[in-house]
Amino acid sequence: MAAVAVHQFAPCITCHAWSPDRSMVAFCPNNSEVHIYKLSEDKWEQAHILQKHDQIVSGIDWSSRANRIVTVSHDRNSYVWNYEGSEWVPTLVILRLNRAALCVQWSPQENKFAVGSGAKTVCICYYEQENNWWVSKLIRKRHNSSVTSVAWHPNNILLATTSTDGKCRVFSTFIKGVDTRDSKAGSSSDSKFGEQILQLDLSFSWAFGVNWSPSGNTLAYVGHSSTIYFVDDVGPSPLAQNVAFRDLPLRDVLFISEKVVIGVGFDCNPMVFAADESGMWYELCQIPWGEEDVINWSQVWFAVF
C-alpha cells in the first residue's frame, strides 16, 4: 500500500481538519494562524487564512453538517468560525482555562464540543440560544495531569479522555436543555454532568489518542510505552487487551471500521490493527509512507481512501 497523494503544505503542521466533502483542508502551520486550502483540478490552492489566535493552534475540528470550524489554541481561547458570505467569521468562546487548550472535537450531533487542556480540565461547550453565545462547562475533577485527547461516543453524551497521568476516563456530559434523557432506565443519560463512568488504568505511561469504534462498543487508546489498548464492551465489566508492538509509540488512532484501527505516531509509517473473529486484536501491517512523523490520523485517511 503506498501513498495516494503527497503534498507539502508547510514545514510543520500541528493539527488539521477536513471539510465535510473533503475538498478542503484546514490546518495550522505551527503558528497562530489556520490556513484553509481548497483542492481544484488536482492542485491545492490557499483559500482562506483565519487569524485570531495569539499562540499556536493546537486543535481544529470541522463539523460535517453545520459546516462550522472550531479552533483551540495555547492562548487558552477557542473560536467557532461560521462561513458567512465568502468569509469565515469568528465567535470567541470563553473557556475559562488558565492553561493551554490541547485538543478539540465536535460532538456527533454538533451541538457541543469538548476541549482538553493543560489545566487538567475538560471544557464542554454548548450554544445558548437566548444569549447567542457558546457557554463552557468544566469537568474539573479526576484528571491528575494534562488532557491530551478527547473522543465523543456516538450517543453524544459519553466522552472519553486520555491524559498524561496515564489513564483513560469516560465521563458523562449530559446537559439539561441540550441533551434529552433516554427513556430507558440505567442508560448513560441517567448520569449527571461530569460524572466519571469508567477509569482505565492499563497504561503506566502517558496516554494519547483515544477513539471509539463506530458503534461505540469498543474504545482504543495508545500509551507512550509503544502499546495500544483496546477495550471491548465499555461499561461495568469491560474486556481490555494490550497490544505491544516493535516500533516507536503512537500518538493517535482512528477506527476505520468496527474491527480495523489505524495508528500513527513517531514511527514514520502508520500501523494497521485488526480484530479477528474471536475478538483478539493484533498488528496487521504497516503502511509505507515517508520521512516525516505522522501525528494525526487524517493525513493517513486521505491515503487509504
Add this chain to the structure above:
Amino acid sequence: MMAATVDFVEADNAEAIISRIEHKSRKIESLLKQSRPVEALKTALEGSPPNTRDERCKSANWIVVHRAIMAIKDLDALFSSLDPEYYDILMKYLYRGLSTGDRPTCDQCLRIHERLTERAGLGCILRSLADTMNTV
C-alpha cells in the same frame, strides 16, 4: 508482540519473595552446572517482582538475573529459544546492568542489548523506559 488480558497480581510480603528468589538461585546454579544458560536466564526472569516497592527484593532478584546474564555465551542460542514474552523484562534488566558501570557487566549487557533490539524493536526499549511503575 504480545496481546494479554490485564491481570494485576497482589504482591506478597518481602520475606516470601526473598525466599522464593533464594530457591530460584539454587535452581539456576544447578542449570548453569548442566551448561543450560538459556534455561537459567528464563528461570531468573520468571516471577520477577515488579509489583513490590521493596528495594531488597529488587536487588535480590537482580543478583540472580545478573548471574544468569553473565553466564550467556552463545547469543544465537539465546534468541532462538527465548520466548518473546521475556523480551520486555530482559530489556529492563539490561538497562539495570548498564547502569552499574561495571565493565564486564556493561560489555555483556550491550552485546545482548544489540541483539534484543534487533529482535524486539525500539518498542521494547520504550516500554522499559516509559514504565516508571514496574521497575526492576
